[in-house]
């Protein structure tokens with residue numbers, strides 16, 4: 384797909400991986416709508432990118448934003464969708480575990496409301512996470528939610544042909560998801576990546592590059608691309 388003159392909508396497009404993707408789409412010549420609950424928080428959005436405020440848990444709001452933006456060529460969700468529980472399953476607050484699936488419900492809302500406005504030769508992308516297929520102790524919640532995202536995408540990709548749907552699965556990436564304190568974030572992400580083949584946190588841009596690949600390659604659908612510094616193989 385040549386992105387010049389194309390239109391894209393990016394849920395979670397105001398921070399981290401979604402923001403890096405918004406920037407790359409705009410650089411490639413696409414018109415981009417970046418969506419989040421509070422897009423006014425976003426700094427350094429490229430010129431020409433428009434924003435919309437919407438919580439991915441609110442189906443009517445998602446439907447309204449997609450309908451206003453459509454038809455579009457690219458539909459992306461990198462919206463975290465809600466908090467995820469951490470810690471061992473046997474000690475975990477089960478309500479917090481259940482709430483960790485907010486990411487899945489948000490993605491489901493975006494696909495359900497958004498795919499009908501996606502052009503037939505368009506591409507949708509969701510972002511899962513490396514623990515979906517290789518979890519360390521204490522990661523049961525993010526692993527289960529990530530696994531559900533990948534299963535959701537594989538099933539839906541078959542049902543929306545000729546529209547394409549892919550997943551990008553990041554390892555540990557240094558983004559505001561880990562909090563505003565840069566020093567704490569660096570310490571946390573570097574501890575979490577010590578055992579990886581590439582022992583450092585990834586950047587939002589490194590993940591966005593993979594999102595751009597699955598968008599632009601018209602022969603890719605129903606796949607998950609790992610951008611994890613070797614997390615799965617270490």
Ligand SMILES: NC(=O)c1ccc[n+]([C@@H]2O[C@H](COP(=O)([O-])OP(=O)(O)OC[C@H]3O[C@@H](n4cnc5c(N)ncnc54)[C@H](OP(=O)(O)O)[C@@H]3O)[C@@H](O)[C@H]2O)c1
Nearest residue numbers: 395398399400419420421438439462463464512556558560
């Ligand atoms: N960073 C990592 O190490 C990592 C690893 C694996 C997977 N991931 C996944 O990658 C995706 C992007 O993460 P990130 O690191 O880029 O996070 P981030 O920097 O915190 O960005 C999250 C984005 O999602 C938006 N958002 C969150 N909840 C939302 C909701 N309920 N409705 C609408 N928008 C919402 C946020 O904006 P508002 O606050 O304004 O709503 C923000 O734009 C997430 O699904 C995350 O689980 C990240």
